[in-house]
Amino acid sequence: MSRVDPGALAAAVEARLPLADRLFEAIREATADTVGVTRPAWSDEDERAASIVGEAARDLGLEVGRDLAGNLRCTLPGADRDAPGVLTGSHLDSVPTGGHYDGLAGLVAGLVALASFRDLGAKPACDVTAIGLRGEESVWYGIAYVGSRLAVGSLPAGELDRLRRDDTGRTLAEHMAAVGVDVDALRAAPRPPVSSANTRAFLELHIEQGPVLVGEDLPVGIPTTIRGNVRFPYARCTGRYGHSGATPRAWRHDAALAAVELVRTLDEFWIEREADGVPDTVFTVGKLYTDPAHHAMTKVPGRCDFSLNFGGTTKAFLDECRDRTRALAGRIGTERRVEFELGECVGSDPTPLDPGLRDRLGKTCASLGIPLREFATVGHDASIFARAGIPSAMVLVRNAHGSHNPDEAMDLADFSEGTKVLAAAIAGLAA
Ligand SMILES: [Zn+2]
Known part of the structure; x- marks a missing residue:
């Protein structure tokens, strides 16, 4: 990427917070349940969330598409389109009557980072893609990270017809087809869309689901390992x-x-x-x-x-x-x-996050004046990318009341700090 001034990038992220706010509110409204939100994996609801983000990405001039599994991909093209790209994002689905920011915050942060690069006229050296993954929550099909497993090709063949959605009894393949996924094309795909050959790093921003950052009055944490x-x-x-x-x-x-x-x-x-x-x-x-x-x-x-x-x-x-x-x-x-x-x-098994990327995120925190706090986290999509041999790391953002409930509470100011850390790390990787 043409050299990006860290102060200018932080200001650009700040200036794009209204976009984040607008997306959060539009998706909250579109996927509201009696309390909280419900976005089952491969449903009309997570499809709506993907469409809202996709539309905003198109307005920003990004390339918008889906991989064969229906994961949303919003890409800022790099100078060298063949160079291994940087991937960032998190999941679109939620648990039933869940909280609004679990997963969604990571995708929106990725989009805000891409918008900020564009606003600064910064051209990355490689493609940078914000990905909206589906099926992270195990409540729908009995296993977690279905969308990321499909993205890296680690979901065993046969699971599309074996896994059934808990509340409908219909298979994953049936639900995928119902939201427009070409399941035959997915089955026949010669290779997965994401690999260590075409992806140099995966960075996931996620709300913290425990009490550490609230308890220690810190906006952001950097996970060491997925327990x-x-x-x-x-x-x-x-x-x-x-x-x-x-x-x-x-x-x-x-x-x-x-x-x-x-x-x-x-x-x-x-x-x-x-x-x-x-x-x-x-x-x-x-x-x-x-x-x-x-x-x-x-x-x-x-x-x-x-x-x-x-x-x-x-x-x-x-x-x-x-x-x-x-x-x-x-x-x-x-x-x-x-x-x-x-x-x-x-x-x-525990999945250690990439030391080089963690170091980069830690240094970014220091340059932004954010005290570095490192601790282990729970399972996230990042573990699937890490196990596929893609250097992966995470940024956690302070959030009150845990997650998987409608009381999740993330301040936009904390989201902003986390997104600045994420964006600066991506800028460094795509330089
Ligand atoms: Zn999550």
Whole structure:
């Protein structure tokens, strides 16, 4: 890109905030539900959002199109059209009655960056594309990142006909066809549209879905790693029901106390590892319940069901979580005369984000006077591009009240700071 003055670029981003505001409002209105917004993947609603952004991109003089899977692509052409391009963006879909900025903020930020380059008359050396991905939320088809997997060709063949939308029962292929995707052409495509050969970087801006930036009063954070996880979704402890008043301790097989001891001991293990300096770990017991058909205040519980969910940034920590859980379940089961069936163990490996890109984003923060805060994040489309061998990184923007709910709250001023960081990094990459 013809050299862009960082101060001028920041001012250009600022001047384009009305465009962002207008897009956010138009899409909110077009996809409103009883509360919040609902944009199912490959539906009329995410199609409407894509059309609104696409129209704005056309007005800016950008090249606008769809890849074969129906992901939106808005491109500012580079001087060398064959050089590997820069890709930025996030997802168009939302969860049912979800928040407005989850995903959408990343696509709008990408568009604002491209608009700012145009306003400055800056011609990038390579194509820069803002992408609106579909099917990121797992609630629709049971798996996450469907649009980005299709973009890099990592969705196994057959999934188009196997995956069914949770609420309609119709297949992904059927829903795609209903919004105009040429599914036969997608199936027959010789290669995916995005690869490490044609893409030099993927940068994703996303609202933070946790409390860190709000808590520390910072507008922007730079993720280090997309956490991996180890999960036991359907664990169970089986003991024996008994009369609460008539059963002395020595005759008890109390499933609830055993399960509670297991989760309490795992909580202690988590605290220990944190004290040891293992960074960015999480542990959640999202479900823990006795059987309502049989439980009673006056019964020793004979069964307790629960889930365990560990997250971390290293495979070593996650392996230890799994092994520790199994060992503890064995010991506590024997001591308390109950049986733990932990069920299937599922999970994903951590995905480190690209150190070079993170460094670039960090330096940009410094030049804009934004304190650098780095921490691990949850799963995002960026993980799919990273696993496809494309250097990937992210910018998180402060957002109150978490996400996947209508109360998400992102200030346009924070969005502006995040977009300045994103735009400056893209300018450097496309120089
Ligand atoms: Zn999201």
